[in-house]
Amino acid sequence: MLKGFTVPKSPFGQAALTPPPPWHYAGDVVGVEYWTDPDATAATLPHGLSQDPKSNGRAVMMFLDWQFTAQNDEYLDPARYQHREASILIYAMYRDVPVMWCPYIYVDNDAALACGWTQGFPKKIGSIFQTRSFAVAGPAAVPLAAGSQFGASLSAQGQRLAEACVTLRKPAENGLSLLDRPTVLLRYVPRLAAGRQDKPAVNELAMSINDNLTIASSWIGEGELDLREASGEELHALAPDRIEFGFRYSLSYSVSDLRILDDHRLATD
Secondary structure (H helix, E strand, O other), rough: OOOOOOOOEEEEOOOOOOOOOOOOEEEEEEOOOOOOOEEHHHHHOOOOOOOOOOEEEEEEEEEEEEEOOOOHHHHHHHHHHHEEEEEEEEEEEOOOOEEEEEEEEEEEOOHHHHHHHHHHHOEEEOOEEEOOOOOOOOOOOOOOOOOOEEEEEEEEEEEEEEEEEEEEEEEEEOOOHHHHHEEEEEEEEEEOOOOOOOOOOOEEEEEEEOOOEEEEEEEEEEEEEEOOOOOOOOHHHOOOOEEEEEEEEEEEEEEEEEEEEEEEEHHHO
16 A cells, blocks of 8 residues: 555655644744735635725735654754745635635745645745844844844746845734734645546635744834736735835744635535
C-alpha cells in the first residue's frame, strides 16, 4: 500500500511533499493594513461570503518568514521546511460572522504549496523577502524599536508585484487584535474529465482553525505599500487608496483541523 499524507504517494511515505498534521509554524511578519476599492475586494469574494458593511474595501498585505515542523523535528531540515510567504487578506462576512478572505498568496517552496492547497489557500510560487531583526547591536541589526524600518517585496515569474515599508512607532497594546478574525478559504480541485470540467471534484468553503495562536513583539507604525500591474496577475486591482497603519510582529500556531462551512458541489451536482 502506498503511503504519504500528500502526493507523491510512495512505498514508505517519505517522498510526500508534506508530513501529516499537526503542523506547527513560527515566523516573523511585516505588513500593512489599508483601504482599497470596495468593488475590487467584493469582486474577489466566492459564493458564501459577502461584503462587511462596516469595512468594505479594507485589506491587509503581509510578508512572512516561516519555520515549520510536524512530529519528526522537521525544523532541522531548513532547506525543506523554512519558507517565505506574501498574502492579501480581505475583510468580509460569512453570514453574520466577521472573517478574513484570502484571494491571493505566494510562497517560495513546494512543501508550503502542498500545505496551503490542502487547507484551501490559493498559493502560487513567488520570491519573497523582508528585513530581519537581530538581537546583536549594529547598523544592520534593525532592532524592534521606535524608528526602525522594515522593507518587504514580492516577485513572481520575473516580475516585481509588491513592495512595502514599515516604520515602527510603538508597541501594539493588543497584538492579537491584528488577527481577531478567522480566515475563510476555498478548497477547489477541478476535474479534467471531458463533460465534467464544470463540476469540480472539491469545491468547499472552509474556515482555517489555528490552535495555540501566540503573538509576541508586536509593533505598529506607518506603512507604505505599492502593488504593481504585471502580466498574468491581478494583485494590482487591490492597490491601496489609503494606508491605515504598518505593523511587525512574531507569531506561532498549530494546524490540526479545518471547518467545512459550505460544500458548493451540492448546488451543482
